[in-house]
Amino acid sequence: MAVRPQAEKRTRAPAAAKAGAKPSKAQQNPVNYQVADFSKDEELKAYHDMLLIRRFEEKAGQLYGMGLIGGFCHLYIGQEAVVVGIQMCLREGADQNTTSYRDHGHMLACGMDPKGVMAELTGRKGGYSKGKGGSMHMFSKEKQFFGGHGIVGAQVPIGAGLALANQYRGNDNVSVVYFGDGAANQGQVYETFNMAQLWKLPVIFVIENNRYAMGTSVSRASAQTDFAKRGDAFNIPAEQVDGMDVRAVKAAAERATEWCRTGNGPYILEVQTYRYRGHSMSDPAKYRSKDEVQKMRDERDPIEQVRKRLIDNGWATEDDLKAVDKDVRAVVTEAADFASSDPEPDVSELWTDILI
Amino acid sequence: MAIDILMPALSPTMEEGKLAKWSKKVGDVVKSGDVIAEIETDKATMEVEAVDEGEIVEILVPEGTEGVKVNAVIARIAGEGSSAKPAPAPEAASAPAPAAAPATVAAAPVAVVVAADPAIPAGTAYVPMTVREALREAMAEEMRSDGDVFIMGEEVAEYQGAYKITQGLLQEFGPRRVVDTPITEHGFAGIAVGAAFGGLKPIVEFMTFNFAMQAIDHIINSAAKTLYMSGGQMGCSIVFRGPNGAAARVGAQHSQDYAAWYSQIPGLKVVMPYTAADAKGLLKAAIRDPNPVIFLENEILYGQTFDVPKLDDFVLPIGKARIHKPGKDVTIVSFGIGMTYAVKAAAELAGLGIDAEVIDLRTIRPMDLPTVIESVKKTGRLVTIEEGWPQGSVGDYIANRVSREAFDYLDAPVITIAGKDVPMPYAANLEKLALPTVAEVVEAVRAVTYR
Ligand SMILES: Cc1ncc(C[n+]2csc(CCOP(=O)(O)OP(=O)(O)O)c2C)c(N)n1
Ligand SMILES: [Mg+2]
Numbered sequence: 001m002a003v004r005p006q007a008e009k010r011t012r013a014p015a016a017a018k019a020g021a022k023p024s025k026a027q028q029n030p031v032n033y034q035v036a037d038f039s040k041d042e043e044l045k046a047y048h049d050m051l052l053i054r055r056f057e058e059k060a061g062q063l064y065g066m067g068l069i070g071g072f073c074h075l076y077i078g079q080e081a082v083v084v085g086i087q088m089c090l091r092e093g094a095d096q097n098t099t100s101y102r103d104h105g106h107m108l109a110c111g112m113d114p115k116g117v118m119a120e121l122t123g124r125k126g127g128y129s130k131g132k133g134g135s136m137h138m139f140s141k142e143k144q145f146f147g148g149h150g151i152v153g154a155q156v157p158i159g160a161g162l163a164l165a166n167q168y169r170g171n172d173n174v175s176v177v178y179f180g181d182g183a184a185n186q187g188q189v190y191e192t193f194n195m196a197q198l199w200k201l202p203v204i205f206v207i208e209n210n211r212y213a214m215g216t217s218v219s220r221a222s223a224q225t226d227f228a229k230r231g232d233a234f235n236i237p238a239e240q241v242d243g244m245d246v247r248a249v250k251a252a253a254e255r256a257t258e259w260c261r262t263g264n265g266p267y268i269l270e271v272q273t274y275r276y277r278g279h280s281m282s283d284p285a286k287y288r289s290k291d292e293v294q295k296m297r298d299e300r301d302p303i304e305q306v307r308k309r310l311i312d313n314g315w316a317t318e319d320d321l322k323a324v325d326k327d328v329r330a331v332v333t334e335a336a337d338f339a340s341s342d343p344e345p346d347v348s349e350l351w352t353d354i355l356i
Numbered sequence: 357m358a359i360d361i362l363m364p365a366l367s368p369t370m371e372e373g374k375l376a377k378w379s380k381k382v383g384d385v386v387k388s389g390d391v392i393a394e395i396e397t398d399k400a401t402m403e404v405e406a407v408d409e410g411e412i413v414e415i416l417v418p419e420g421t422e423g424v425k426v427n428a429v430i431a432r433i434a435g436e437g438s439s440a441k442p443a444p445a446p447e448a449a450s451a452p453a454p455a456a457a458p459a460t461v462a463a464a465p466v467a468v469v470v471a472a473d474p475a476i477p478a479g480t481a482y483v484p485m486t487v488r489e490a491l492r493e494a495m496a497e498e499m500r501s502d503g504d505v506f507i508m509g510e511e512v513a514e515y516q517g518a519y520k521i522t523q524g525l526l527q528e529f530g531p532r533r534v535v536d537t538p539i540t541e542h543g544f545a546g547i548a549v550g551a552a553f554g555g556l557k558p559i560v561e562f563m564t565f566n567f568a569m570q571a572i573d574h575i576i577n578s579a580a581k582t583l584y585m586s587g588g589q590m591g592c593s594i595v596f597r598g599p600n601g602a603a604a605r606v607g608a609q610h611s612q613d614y615a616a617w618y619s620q621i622p623g624l625k626v627v628m629p630y631t632a633a634d635a636k637g638l639l640k641a642a643i644r645d646p647n648p649v650i651f652l653e654n655e656i657l658y659g660q661t662f663d664v665p666k667l668d669d670f671v672l673p674i675g676k677a678r679i680h681k682p683g684k685d686v687t688i689v690s691f692g693i694g695m696t697y698a699v700k701a702a703a704e705l706a707g708l709g710i711d712a713e714v715i716d717l718r719t720i721r722p723m724d725l726p727t728v729i730e731s732v733k734k735t736g737r738l739v740t741i742e743e744g745w746p747q748g749s750v751g752d753y754i755a756n757r758v759s760r761e762a763f764d765y766l767d768a769p770v771i772t773i774a775g776k777d778v779p780m781p782y783a784a785n786l787e788k789l790a791l792p793t794v795a796e797v798v799e800a801v802r803a804v805t806y807r
Contacts, residue, residue, distance in 0.1 A: 016571055057404075058388055061407070064365070065366070065404075065426075066362060066365070067365050068424060070604060071603075071607060072606055072607075077712075123784055124783070130783075131786070132608075133608070133785035134782030150566075150608075150610055151566070152567075166527060182539045185538040186539060187543055202420075216511065216515070220536060221539070222538065222540040273559075276389070281367065282366045282367040282402075284402055286515075287515065297389070311560070342784075344785040345785070347753060347786070347789060349783075350776065350781060350786050350790060351778060354777075356500050
């Protein structure tokens with residue numbers, strides 16, 4: 001099964017990224033707050049992409065409040081730096097992304113159309129799944145986005161399976177699979193870790209540790225709260241990353257993608273992040289204090305950090321950033337308008353897409 | 357240009373709430389993410405965050421106001437600069453009316469009148485109670501009387517239950533007997549089965565039965581088969597319970613009805629109550645039962661109110677159907693939430709001069725076929741209703757048995773009504789079409805009664 005991808009070797013491959021190499025010290029010692037130096041363009045891009053997710057999610061929350069979105073709606077506010085930082089190292093439309101139900105941000109980062117995403121949230125014809133999937137279940141073959149999974153942990157072996165397909169074909173695409181701290185306790189995650197390392201599958205396991213699984217804090221559900229160690233038994237290299245700093249996420253993702261593309265097998269990133277909103281819309285969030293949330297927002301906000309650097313470096317003025325916000329709001333408003341005026345799917349759609 | 361701030365809905369079923377507190381006042385400038393108010397519903401207090409930015413120019417609903425309708429304008433802010441997008445309200449107004457909740461969701465609790473149950477002594481007093489409260493009481497009573505009974509599952513303890521069924525149990529029984537688990541269904545179901553082999557009586561709550569698919573190997577291979585494989589030595593007194601079937605707009609992976617699946621398994625008992633009284637009496641029986649019992653609840657029924665007998669120890673027999681409404685023209689058989697269609701259809705049919713007998717199976721395995729067959733012998737006609745899929749449905753099994761055991765009494769082919777043969781769609785219009793309807797039941801009854 002251990003088919004090596006016939007990937008061309010990169011010239012700037014890190015020392016550890018040679019086929020069969022041992023992970024470096026930094027990778028074994030899982031505390032990594034190293035950051036990538038961002039150019040002005042990178043800072044501006046990160047700012048824009050994170051702001052788009054935030055404004056989109058705020059709007060989704062509002063549409064939910066108006067009864068336009070039903071069922072569950074899991075917002076990504078606070079975690080924006082995770083997908084944005086990782087996506088900066090991926091090839092859009094070639095590398096695969098798979099995640100849980102908390103998926104709106106991932107789809108926007110993959111380059112999916114905000115109108116199509118929002119229209120799926122409202123269950124309309126123009127949604128990515130024609131309104132049949134809903135907020136938890138969206139897919140885009142074009143953008144290589146493989147869902148949107150409602151069953152906690154189920155996306156993990158699926159992401160590894162996509163990596164198997166890459167390896168089988170001999171291309172050097174990587175599959176990135178995101179899952180939560182809660183999902184990290186599911187048995188199928190460890191079955192997948194074993195096979196991924198055994199077969200050297202080019203998959204990056206991104207554990208989005210936002211400290212809570214619904215109302216359960218990490219320490220109440222996990223015997224080993226250091227998720228970067230979860231791959232130790234399988235010898236999978238892992239890093240713990242500051243997920244509120246998009247530069248740190250990008251730097252780690254660079255090492256991880258390099259490692260995977262050059263045929264070394266899987267890589268684990270435990271990205272430490274935080275969700276500001278409730279688990280879903282009707283979560284009264286009594287399991288944490290308001291102060292805890294406020295402190296995170298005030299001191300660690302991923303968007304605010306970039307904003308401050310842009311201003312401090314003289315790379316943007318307040319007015320420049322206001323203009324970015326205005327553009328982003330226009331995109332989101334257009335998405336919301338579309339999602340609330342687009343018709344529901346035709347009733348004949350009830351019976352389509354069950355078998356090919 | 358002023359932007360309207362609307363009273364938000366915090367859940368798909370919320371229609372109004374109390375504006376408990378304003379965190380901002382007129383003149384304050386708000387930005388996205390600022391908490392502007394707190395609202396209260398029957399379940400929780402929640403914060404409302406600003407989405408649009410600008411100065412609050414008007415507060416239209418004072419704090420402390422009860423019964424504020426969802427989507428009512430509660431305040432206005434002046435947008436920053438003239439380019440700010442105005443009120444989102446027109447967007448909503450231009451949208452096709454979103455079905456806030458499918459027809460099956462009863463907005464207000466309705467007290468349902470139930471025919472007298474022969475298992476309940478005459479002269480018993482009744483108290484109105486929601487299905488949620490009934491389930492909680494059943495567990496609390498059994499935990500008080502038997503120290504071997506304990507509950508485990510996701511969010512059952514500190515969070516007080518994802519659907520608040522276990523509310524207060526941690527406070528009364530402590531963490532030894534009310535155990536929060538990680539999200540590892542296969543693992544904790546197996547651990548619970550092992551504990552049952554060891555003589556304890558676990559109640560395993562699945563946050564929903566959709567997630568029990570992760571654990572179904574232990575439910576069937578370990579819990580259901582071991583008594584047989586051990587030649588009768590090793591019993592497994594365990595209850596697997598939780599909401600089953602479709603809720604509202606939660607999509608294909610969260611809406612499956614497992615009644616037919618589990619009803620196939622020898623070594624299991626399968627209970628699926630409709631009323632609060634049955635929920636209480638049968639859950640108590642399930643906890644006491646020395647066998648593995650699958651107890652299928654329903655999220656939409658949790659908030660519905662029924663009369664529950666006021667008895668110190670109210671236990672109902674597993675495996676006995678209940679005649680919900682006697683009648684002579686047609687037999688309608690259902691169970692769980694399927695009963696909501698049956699009950700409404702029976703009322704409509706009465707208007708058409710058709711007197712339906714409605715049977716609530718309550719237990720799907722072992723199934724009380726004698727009660728069904730007895731009724732069919734009287735009416736000569738049978739319609740079954742369930743929300744699960746048609747092929748291999750519970751109704752199919754009933755139809756088969758009735759056609760073998762009461763063939764000579766049938767005056768029309770049996771009609772089995774089920775959910776449509778599709779995964780549950782998310783879109784509001786399609787979701788409605790995927791579930792059975794009262795109209796389908798009425799139509800089926802008219803077909804079998806030739807009226
Ligand atoms: C198998 C399974 N069990 C339970 C659930 C219910 N559930 C949905 S999300 C969730 C918490 C998951 O937390 P985590 O993995 O940390 O992800 P986060 O929501 O924090 O992004 C639970 C228990 C589910 N969807 N699937
Ligand atoms: Mg989490």
